[in-house]
Amino acid sequence: MLSRSIPAEAPRTGALRRFINEYGHEILVALAIAVLLIGVGLYNPRFISSRNLTSIFSGNAYIAIAAIGMTMVIVIREIDLSVGALIGVLATISGTIAVSGAPVWFAWVVPILCGMAINAITGVLVAYARIPSIVVTLGMMAVLQGALITATGGTWISNLPADFLLAKMTFAGLPMPLVWAIVLTILAGLWMRLTRFGRSLYLIGGNAEAARAVGITVPRRIVAVFMIHGAFAGLATLMFATQLQVIQSTTPPNLELIVITAAVIGGVSILGGTGTVFGSSLAAVLFATIGSALIFVNVSAYWLRACIGALILLTVMADMVRRRRAMKGH
Amino acid sequence: MTHPILSVRDISKSFGPIRALKTATFDLFPGEVHALMGENGAGKSTLVKILAGLHAPSGGHILVAGTETTLPSPRAASKAGIAVVHQELLLFNELTVAENVFSGHNPMRGGIVDWSAMRSRARELLADLDCHDLDVDRKVGSLSVAMRQRVEIARALNHDARVLILDEPTAALGERDAERLLDIVLKLRARGVGIIYVSHRMNEIFRIADRMTVLRDGTFVGTRPAAETTEGELIGMMVGRAVDQIFPKVDVPIGPPVLEVEGLTSGPLVKNATFTLRKGEILGIAGLVGSGRTELALTLFGITPAQSGTIRLNGKPLRVNSPRAARDAGFAYVPEDRGHQGLVRPMTIRENISMAVLDRISPMGFISRTREAALARKGFDLLGVRAANVEQQVGQLSGGNQQKVVIAKWLETNPSVLILDEPTRGIDVGAKAEIHRLICELAGRGLAILMISSELPEVLAMSDRVMVIADGRISATFDCVGATPEAVGRAMTSRREATC
Numbered sequence: 128m129l130s131r132s133i134p135a136e137a138p139r140t141g142a143l144r145r146f147i148n149e150y151g152h153e154i155l156v157a158l159a160i161a162v163l164l165i166g167v168g169l170y171n172p173r174f175i176s177s178r179n180l181t182s183i184f185s186g187n188a189y190i191a192i193a194a195i196g197m198t199m200v201i202v203i204r205e206i207d208l209s210v211g212a213l214i215g216v217l218a219t220i221s222g223t224i225a226v227s228g229a230p231v232w233f234a235w236v237v238p239i240l241c242g243m244a245i246n247a248i249t250g251v252l253v254a255y256a257r258i259p260s261i262v263v264t265l266g267m268m269a270v271l272q273g274a275l276i277t278a279t280g281g282t283w284i285s286n287l288p289a290d291f292l293l294a295k296m297t298f299a300g301l302p303m304p305l306v307w308a309i310v311l312t313i314l315a316g317l318w319m320r321l322t323r324f325g326r327s328l329y330l331i332g333g334n335a336e337a338a339r340a341v342g343i344t345v346p347r348r349i350v351a352v353f354m355i356h357g358a359f360a361g362l363a364t365l366m367f368a369t370q371l372q373v374i375q376s377t378t379p380p381n382l383e384l385i386v387i388t389a390a391v392i393g394g395v396s397i398l399g400g401t402g403t404v405f406g407s408s409l410a411a412v413l414f415a416t417i418g419s420a421l422i423f424v425n426v427s428a429y430w431l432r433a434c435i436g437a438l439i440l441l442t443v444m445a446d447m448v449r450r451r452r453a454m455k456g457h
Numbered sequence: 458m459t460h461p462i463l464s465v466r467d468i469s470k471s472f473g474p475i476r477a478l479k480t481a482t483f484d485l486f487p488g489e490v491h492a493l494m495g496e497n498g499a500g501k502s503t504l505v506k507i508l509a510g511l512h513a514p515s516g517g518h519i520l521v522a523g524t525e526t527t528l529p530s531p532r533a534a535s536k537a538g539i540a541v542v543h544q545e546l547l548l549f550n551e552l553t554v555a556e557n558v559f560s561g562h563n564p565m566r567g568g569i570v571d572w573s574a575m576r577s578r579a580r581e582l583l584a585d586l587d588c589h590d591l592d593v594d595r596k597v598g599s600l601s602v603a604m605r606q607r608v609e610i611a612r613a614l615n616h617d618a619r620v621l622i623l624d625e626p627t628a629a630l631g632e633r634d635a636e637r638l639l640d641i642v643l644k645l646r647a648r649g650v651g652i653i654y655v656s657h658r659m660n661e662i663f664r665i666a667d668r669m670t671v672l673r674d675g676t677f678v679g680t681r682p683a684a685e686t687t688e689g690e691l692i693g694m695m696v697g698r699a700v701d702q703i704f705p706k707v708d709v710p711i712g713p714p715v716l717e718v719e720g721l722t723s724g725p726l727v728k729n730a731t732f733t734l735r736k737g738e739i740l741g742i743a744g745l746v747g748s749g750r751t752e753l754a755l756t757l758f759g760i761t762p763a764q765s766g767t768i769r770l771n772g773k774p775l776r777v778n779s780p781r782a783a784r785d786a787g788f789a790y791v792p793e794d795r796g797h798q799g800l801v802r803p804m805t806i807r808e809n810i811s812m813a814v815l816d817r818i819s820p821m822g823f824i825s826r827t828r829e830a831a832l833a834r835k836g837f838d839l840l841g842v843r844a845a846n847v848e849q850q851v852g853q854l855s856g857g858n859q860q861k862v863v864i865a866k867w868l869e870t871n872p873s874v875l876i877l878d879e880p881t882r883g884i885d886v887g888a889k890a891e892i893h894r895l896i897c898e899l900a901g902r903g904l905a906i907l908m909i910s911s912e913l914p915e916v917l918a919m920s921d922r923v924m925v926i927a928d929g930r931i932s933a934t935f936d937c938v939g940a941t942p943e944a945v946g947r948a949m950t951s952r953r954e955a956t957c
Contacts, residue, residue: 336797
C-alpha cells in the first residue's frame with residue numbers, strides 16, 4: 128500500500144516523474160488523507176466542516192512538530208524513546224515559569240533551551256560513550272518521568288496567564304499550532320534537502336562508516352541532531368502545554384511511540400538514510416484524520432490505536448519489500 | 458589401494474550468469490591431506506561451500522564412500538560425515554566450550570541435558586587434540602582464535618567426521634599456534650580422516666599435503682602428488698596465464714617522492730613501516746590476509762591513527778589522526794569493502810560522488826545543485842559508469858560500476874595519493890580490465906598510487922614496485938624486474954624464516 132515506488136530498471140525522467148519517484152511515499156499518505164476526508168465527508172458532511180478540520184489538525188500539530196526532530200534522529204539511524212517524557216518535563220518547566228510572573232517569552236524560550244540541553248546529554252552518551260540510543264533514551268525516559276513526578280508531586284499547574292496560551296492564539300485566522308506546524312515542516316524539510324548539514328544526515332544514516340571516511344564528523348553530527356530534536360520537542364511543548372488552562376504532571380501515554388509512528392508511517396525508514404519531514408507531518412495529519420473519522424462514523428475511538436498499529440506494520444513491510452527489490456536491482 | 462572417501466565429479470556452480478565453478482573433479486582418500494589451491498576467485502570457497510551443504514551445485518556428482526550423495530543442507534553434510542571449519546569460525550561466543558562442541562546434539566538423559574556426559578566427552582575430544590589445558594566450562598568468547606579453532610575441530614570430530622575441510626585455518630594464527638594446528642592435522646590424518654586443506658601458504662602445504670589440486674578461474678587444472686611437485690610448478694599451475702597480456706600496464710615517467718613514510722607503527726599489524734611513493738608510481742602491496750596490508754592503509758588514512766612514525770606528503774610532515782585530516786591533506790582511500798566504507802547504497806550516484814566534496818560546493822551551507830550535478834556528471838562520464846543517469850541508486854549497480862562510483866568520489870577531492878585496497882575484488886573480468894586501465898591512466902596523470910591486492914598477478918603486472926608485507930612488517934621490496942611470483946610468494950610467507 129504505502130510503498131515508495133522504486134524504478135526497477137532505468138529511472139523515469141521528467142520533472143513530474145522524478146517528483147513522484149522521490150516523494151512517492153508522501154504522495155500516498157496525502158492520498159490516504161484525501162480519501163478519508165472525502166469518504167467520511169460524504170457519510171457525514173459535518174466531518175469536513177472547516178471548523179472540525181482546523182480543530183483536529185490544530186490539536187495534533189504538536190505531534191507533527193515533535194516528529195520533525197524524530198525524523199532527523201531516525202534518518203541518522205538512531206531512535207529516541209524519551210521524547211514523550213521530555214515534553215512532559217518541559218511543559219511543567221514552562222508552566223512553572225509562566226505562573227511565577229516571569230515574562231511570558233521567557234516561559235516560551237526556556238523549554239526550548241532545556242530540551243536542547245537535556246538531549247545534548249543523550250547525544251553525547253550515544254555519540255561518544257557509544258551506548259545504543261535505544262538504551263540511552265530508555266534510561267532517559269525513566270529518569271525524566273521519575274524526576275517529573277517527584278518534582279511536581281503529581282499536582283497540576285493552573286491559573287496560567289492568558290497571554291501564555293500560545294496555542295489559543297491565531298495568525299491570519301488560523302490557529303497558531305497549525306501555522307507553526309506548517310512553517311516548521313517546510314523550513315525543516317527544505318533545510319534537510321538543500322543544505323550540506325541535511326545531506327550529511329542521510330549519508331550518516333545510509334552508511335556511517337562511509338560518511339566518516341569522507342571526513343564527516345559523525346559523533347558531532349549525532350549530538351547536533353539530538354539537540355535539534357530537543358529544540359523541536361520544546362516547540363512541540365509550547366503547542367501542547369498551552370492548549371488548556373492547566374498543565375498536567377503527566378503526558379499522553381505512549382506519546383513517544385505516537386511520534387515515532389508518525390515518522391515511520393511518513394516514510395522514514397527505521398533502518399536510516401531515507402525519509403522526509405513532509406512525510407512525518409502528513410502522517411501526523413493522517414492520525415488526526417483517522418481519530419476524528421472514527422468518531423464521525425460512530426466507531427469507538429479505541430480503534431484508533433489498532434488502525435495506527437496496522438498502518439505501521441504495512442508501512443514497514445512495504446519498506447522491507449522496497450529495499451529488497453532495490454538491492455537485487457542489478 | 459583403498460577407495461576414496463569422497464569423490465567430486467564434474468561439479469559446477471553458476472550464480473546467475475557467472476560461472477563460479479566448472480567441472481571440478483578430485484578424489485579424497487582416507488588418511489590423506491589434500492591441499493586445495495588457487496587464487497582468490499578461483500572457486501575454492503564455492504567448492505568448499507558446496508561440500509558443506511551451503512550451496513547446491515548446478516551440476517555434477519558427489520560420492521561419499523562410493524555412494525552418490527546430495528548435500529542439500531549443512532545438516533546433510535554433517536550426516537554424511539563431512540565437517541567444515543570455515544575461515545570465520547561459527548561458534549556461540551556466549552556458550553561454554555562443552556556446549557559448543559555439542560551444539561545441537563546434546564546428550565540427553567531422561568529428557569534433560571546430560572551435563573556430566575557432555576563435559577567429559579568434550580574433555581576427551583579436546584585431549585585428543587592436545588588441548589588438555591582447556592577448561593570446558595569457559596565461555597568460547599573468552600578464548601583465543603587458536604583455541605576457538607580447536608573447539609570447532611572438536612565439534613567436527615564429535616560428529617564422527619570422515620572428511621574434514623579446513624578453510625585457510627592458519628590465516629589468523631600466530632606462528633606457534635599454526636605449528637600446533639599442523640600437528641593436529643597430521644594426527645587426524647594418522648587416524649584415517651580425509652582432510653581437505655585450503656591455504657595460500659606454500660611452506661605449510663609442502664609440509665603436510667600428500668596431494669594437491671589446483672583450481673583456476675573455476676576450472677580444474679590438475680591434481681599432483683606433493684612429493685613430485687615444486688613450488689614453482691605449483692604457482693605456475695595457479696597463475697597459469699601470461700599475466701602481462703591481460704593487464705594493460707603503461708609505463709609513465711616517475712616523478713619526485715610524494716609520500717615518505719618512516720617508522721610508521723599502529724597496533725600489532727603495522728610495525729615500523731618505512732617506504733617512499735613517487736609521483737606517477739604504482740606501488741603494489743602484496744601480503745596474506747591478516748598480514749597487515751589493510752591496516753597500513755587504514756593507518757595512512759587516519760581511520761586507525763599511527764602511534765609513532767612520520768608521514769611526509771610533498772615534503773611536509775603531517776599528522777593524520779582522522780579521515781578528515783587525511784582527506785584534507787590529499788589522501789584518497791578506496792576501501793577493501795565497498796559496501797562497508799565506500800558506498801551509501803540507498804542514495805544516488807550523484808549523491809555518492811559529491812559526498813567527499815560537499816564543503817567545496819556548498820556556499821553558506823547550501824548545496825549548489827548545478828555544481829553538484831556538473832561534478833557528478835563529470836565523474837560519471839570520466840569513469841564510464843554504466844547506468845541510466847546519475848540519479849540511479851548505487852545499490853542497483855553492478856560491483857564494477859559501484860567501484861567506479863567510489864573512485865569517482867575520491868578523484869573529486871583532487872588527491873595526490875590514491876590508496877586502492879583490493880580495487881577489483883568481486884568484480885567480473887571485463888570490468889576488471891577497465892579498472893586496471895583506469896588505474897594506469899590515473900598514474901599517468903601524476904597520481905601516486907598505493908595498490909593493495911591479494912591477487913598476485915594483478916600486483917605483479919600493475920605495479921612499478923612491489924612491497925611485500927608479512928606479519929605487520931615490510932618483508933621485501935622488489936622493482937618490477939625482480940618481482941617474480943616465486944620471490945614475492947616466498948616473501949609473503951617469510952615470517953617463519955624471518956623470526957627463527
